[in-house]
Amino acid sequence: MADGLSRLVSATKYTGPEPVLGITAPNIRKELQHWACREQWRQWRDATTFCLAKQLLRQVDLSFTKYAVRLSRADLRILTGLLTGHADLNWHLTLMQIRTDAACPLCQEDEETVLHLLGECSTLSAKRLSILGYPYLSYEELGRMHWCALLRFAKASQ
Numbered sequence: 001m002a003d004g005l006s007r008l009v010s011a012t013k014y015t016g017p018e019p020v021l022g023i024t025a026p027n028i029r030k031e032l033q034h035w036a037c038r039e040q041w042r043q044w045r046d047a048t049t050f051c052l053a054k055q056l057l058r059q060v061d062l063s064f065t066k067y068a069v070r071l072s073r074a075d076l077r078i079l080t081g082l083l084t085g086h087a088d089l090n091w092h093l094t095l096m097q098i099r100t101d102a103a104c105p106l107c108q109e110d111e112e113t114v115l116h117l118l119g120e121c122s123t124l125s126a127k128r129l130s131i132l133g134y135p136y137l138s139y140e141e142l143g144r145m146h147w148c149a150l151l152r153f154a155k156a157s158q
C-alpha cells in the first residue's frame, strides 16, 4: 500500500511554484525560530546600551522566558524592574527626580540599586542566605540564578 502510494506520488507531475524544495513547513518554521533567536541574541550582545540588564541577562534560556510569561502582571512588573534597573528603588526614583535621596532605606550604607537590594544590602543578608543560599552575591552570581529565586527574594524584601 505504502509503496503504491509512494510510486503514485513520485509519478504525479508537480503543480506549484518552481523550483521544488524538499523542505517541510515545520522545518521552515523551526529554522526561522532558531534564526530569530540567534539574531536577537546577536543584537543583544552587540548593543552598547542596557548595561545593567546585560549583567543579569547573560544567556538565552527558554525556560526563563516561559517562567516570565506565566507570571501575574504585578510579578512580571517587579521582575522586569529587577532585570532592567527600572524598579521602585531609590536610585532609579532619584534618577527620575521623584526622590532626592538614593540611599538604601534599610541600611543607609549605599545607594538603593538592584545590585544593592539583591546582592549587597547588609540588612537583607540573613534573608538572602535563607532564600538564595548566600549572604552576599555579585552581579555575575545573580545572573546565574533563576528569575524565580530573584523574584521570591525581592518580594520577601519589600
Ligand SMILES: [Zn+2]
Residues within 6 Å of the ligand: 104, 105, 106, 107, 108, 109, 110, 116, 120, 121, 122, 123
Ligand atoms: Zn541596604
